[in-house]
């Protein structure tokens with residue numbers, strides 16, 4: 304099938320894709336609570352006559368089509384929303400207080416359904432799997448999907464994922480070979496001293512001062528210990544302790560994140576955070592506990608051959624001038640769990656359009672997507688799958 308024909312077909316179901324996206328947008332659900340979302344996904348798959356496995360990874364859906372006589376290609380979308388109260392000016396605003404599709408996973412799900420709709424009418428020599436995964440935002444849904452066999456039987460040879468990208472104009476895509484997104488970990492630091500009257504600091508051990516010294520010292524991990532040509536992040540994002548003018552608190556809680564483009568780099572940052580917290584705490588008479596809670600995300604690594612392939616497909620679809628080689632980004636993404644197991648490529652899709660006010664970044668309450676980009680996303684999924692099977 305000609306790639307231009309796929310693009311036309313995708314444009315012809317644009318309203319169908321947008322309707323699904325808006326429905327999902329109005330009813331966002333957080334990680335592992337995507338019940339209404341997976342019900343909608345299953346309803347659409349039923350309408351299309353596509354078979355699926357449910358549940359997988361608690362609230363995920365794994366669909367597949369094809370005759371099985373050939374390679375197996377996987378296409379992935381994430382489905383979860385964020386605990387953000389929406390302020391974007393759209394008339395399909397979130398109807399759930401404090402929850403919002405602020406990372407565009409509603410678009411990802413709708414585009415993948417669009418791809419399923421287009422592919423459902425075709426002869427597939429091989430297998431195409433559709434991974435509708437839960438819990439990308441910190442819940443490692445991708446890891447759970449992988450552990451529960453989403454990439455096995457038949458074994459996936461290549462996987463593709465798309466993410467809407469508010470820093471790139473509608474009509475363009477981009478990615479890179481190698482590490483594209485960072486390995487990421489959260490950190491929790493508890494600094495315990497001896498509280499008391501602020502007028503008698505000599506009877507106390509002040510965890511506030513110790514915390515400030517810890518935060519200050521952590522900054523030297525990147526500035527003094529990391530190769531300037533290597534990428535690393537140590538960010539302290541929350542400090543909570545005490546609530547009176549005249550009381551030295553018992554303890555202070557610090558939160559933050561560490562990131563690197565390699566797993567070894569991430570481990571090094573974690574080790575140094577632990578060492579510095581312990582020793583600076585000791586020097587200030589405080590006890591310090593450090594934890595890296597939740598799931599460490601590996602770096603999202605694009606197999607160079609798969610990006611080369613995806614780039615070629617995208618160039619044919621939209622012209623080389625609209626396909627960008629991008630620098631790495633220090634955000635994390637659990638697509639990484641798939642590319643640890645098989646070759647894959649994570650591609651970003653431009654949704655920036657100042658004329659429509661689509662300029663705000665993901666994870667902000669004002670985040671707004673230019674929906675004109677969605678047919679291109681569905682067409683890319685379809686093209687990645689069909690061209691891979693043709694290779």
Ligand code: NI
Nearest residue numbers: 406408439466
């Ligand atoms: Ni996201």
